[in-house]
Amino acid sequence: MQPLELFAVDGLLSDEEHEIAATVRRFVDDALKPNVADWFENATLPRELAKEFGALGVLGMHLDGYGCAGTNAVCYGLACLELEAGDSGFRSFVSVQGSLAMFSIHRYGSEEQKQEWLPRLASGEAIxxxxxxxxxxxxxxxxxxxxxxxxxxxxxxxxxxxxxxxxxxxxxxxxxxxxxxxxxxxxxxxxxxxxxxxxxxxxxxxxxxxxxxxxxxxxxxxxxxQLPGARGLSAPLSCLNEARFGIVFGALGAARDCLETALDYATTRVQFDRPIGGFQLTQQKLADLTLELGKGYLLALHLGRLKDAGALRPEQVSVGKLNNVREAIAIARECRTILGGSGITLDYPVLRHANNLESVLTYEGTSEMHTLVIGQALTGLPAFRG
Missing domain, CATH: 2.40.110.10 (Butyryl-CoA Dehydrogenase, subunit A, domain 2)
Incomplete structure (x- = not known):
């Protein structure tokens, strides 16, 4: 049984959401995962991937018109999850392209700017x-x-x-x-x-x-x-909120990949004449990690439904980003212990995901800042302002 099966999450998704998630997962498994260890080790991301992401339809997929797919927020979130199951770098590319660069033009740009840039950005012809x-x-x-x-x-x-x-x-x-x-x-x-x-x-x-x-x-x-509709700091902050939403889902992809890897390893790695998954300490780890992954998934899906209903508030995005990234990095680190020494190599994705999540914990608002956003929402007192 895979971890999320315990939560029966498939029944919570529409046919379109299932299909998009499955399509992106196949692309990641076939085109990205076989190469990502080398790209990570060589510190590179091939530019030609932009057109592949464009052909896949994930660039600005939650935007309407101008060559964009116009999907709902949950579809976009699930695509982010599947991309980050490959590597945070893939989801970062798509997030920046779609939720920052394209969203800023789509929301605040002139018609001429939209016509000039959005179709090319959606196809990956431009970055x-x-x-x-x-x-x-x-x-x-x-x-x-x-x-x-x-x-x-x-x-x-x-x-x-x-x-x-x-x-x-x-x-x-x-x-x-x-x-x-x-x-x-x-x-x-x-x-x-x-x-x-x-x-x-x-x-x-x-x-x-x-x-x-x-x-x-x-x-x-x-x-x-100049972007004619952008006035004041609220404009770039609204773009950041779009990207943070993708992270709420995306971090779970890295966590899921780590947990699936650890589960497979635990059921095949033999020590003391039995698979290590048969030992109580290992099963406790797997059970605890599965609980956190499932709770994070249900939270992300709930926030996605709120966003599609036009009811998602910025502080709720902070709740999702803070919880899901914090739990994802904890899952990655604990999964590394299940893999033992093998977990520190690029033969397995776990420590690569953990390293990436150190950045995800920081960008689009640090965990400390999201904590204070939640604290302000609860108390009405802004701790980070004079």
Whole structure:
């Protein structure tokens, strides 16, 4: 029996949701898992995967029109789960492309911007990134130093962005900057003079993902590059909330892959003349891990139904992100103990997932920040503001 079968979750999904999850899982099993250990070890993600993700239909899949599939939120979440069962880097690519770069254009862009970029991003012909985080301002994006000033009919941007997924692969970057009229968003083609993207190396996590530092040194863009609907910091934060929702599901994919791997290992690895899965301590681990995976799945599905009903609140996304990532990394670490020494190699996915989840625990809001968001919702008192 597989862990989620104990929760009878299949009966909670529609036929479309089943089919999308199964389709993405087949793609991950056939096209990604056989190669991911090498990509992780070599710290690379092939650019041509963008078109494969586009052909699969997962890029901006929860958006309507412009070549996007227009699925419900639960379908998108299940796709994220299956992608992250392969590697967090795959889900990160799709999240950044669809929930950050594409969502920012879809929600806040002009019709011309949507027509220019969204079909190409949906097909994977073009790659997008999202520049909000800065070297000195991660959890506090309101302190950003990147600024844009008007110069005639143009905007001129100066600043630095850090930890930008897809940054050195991207064809277009959504850049958030201060202006004399508050925070605004700009679509910056990455070939624009003064724009530099430098890949961050020597990572111990998310190695099958491209992360970059962006430098904007007098980058000049026309007035038409501004996202007309984006006014204030609430605009980029709404994009982050979309990406966080995908993580609520995605982290469970990594956890499920770890648990399925550990379960298979425990029933085939023999010590003291019996499979180690027959020992009480191992069974206690497997039972406890299954409980946390199942509870996280039910929480994610509930939040997905709320999102599809238009009733999901930001603090509820924080509940899902905090719980599911925290439990996923605990599952990965405990599964590693079941595999013993074999668990530290790339022959098994468990420690790779655990390493990746260290990044997932931090990005799109650290666990500490989501804790304080929940605390504020409970008490009405903002602990992280003066």
């Amino acid at each position: 997008g990134c999202f520049g909000l985080t800065e070297p000195d301002f991660g959890s506090n994006p309101g302190g950003m130093r990147t600024y844009a000033r008007r110069d005639g009919n143009d905007w001129v941007l100066h600043g630095t962005k850090m930890w930008i997924t897809n940054g050195s692969l991207a064809d277009v970057a959504t850049i958030w900057a201060r202006t004399d009229d508050g925070v605004r968003g700009f679509l910056v083609p990455t070939g624009t003079p003064g724009f530099t993207a430098t890949t961050i190396s020597r990572k111990l996590s998310l190695r099958a993902s491209v992360t970059a530092e962006l430098v904007l040194d007098g980058v000049r863009v026309p007035a038409s590059a």
